[in-house]
Amino acid sequence: MGEAQPAAGYSRRSGPQYGSAAGYLGTHGGLGGGHSAAQQLDEMAQASGTDWALGTSAGARAQVSIGPAAETLYCEAIERLSRTEVRMALARTRLLYGEWLRRENRRIDAREQLSRTRCSAR
Numbered sequence: 224m225g226e227a228q229p230a231a232g233y234s235r236r237s238g239p240q241y242g243s244a245a246g247y248l249g250t251h252g253g254l255g256g257g258h259s260a261a262q263q264l265d266e267m268a269q270a271s272g273t274d275w276a277l278g279t280s281a282g283a284r285a286q287v288s289i290g291p292a293a294e295t296l297y298c299e300a301i302e303r304l305s306r307t308e309v310r311m312a313l314a315r316t317r318l319l320y321g322e323w324l325r326r327e328n329r330r331i332d333a334r335e336q337l338s339r340t341r342c343s344a345r
Contacts, residue, residue: 261287275312278303282316285323293323314340 261283268280278300285296297320304313321336 274303274306275309278307278316279312282312282319286319297323 261280264283265280268276271277280300281296281303282300285293285300288296297316300316301313301320304316307313317336317340321333321340324330324333324336
């Protein structure tokens with residue numbers, strides 16, 4: 224059998240958004256397309272080796288992960304994206320991490336990340 228093909232309309236640029244949508248739809252455990260998109264994005268990021276690509280990949284993988292693995296990936300994404308000039312990607316990742324922390328009932332940690340989102344976008 225051949226390799227699974229991405230969904231119609233899928234492109235390299237849509238990987239992070241596809242992972243985000245999968246995370247919001249709750250495909251954790253069922254894995255669904257979000258894990259596939261995150262894996263494809265990670266393969267491209269590893270080939271690129273840039274902090275932007277690797278940070279974006281870590282953020283996408285975090286969105287389709289649970290527990291400590293998700294937190295580790297969010298922290299890696301923020302660390303890598305902090306070393307780039309792509310401020311909107313950093314702000315978006317902080318926002319997603321803050322939302323994740325809030326869902327984990329870690330409101331103080333969430334507040335810190337969410338407040339830093341505004342600063343990151345500037």
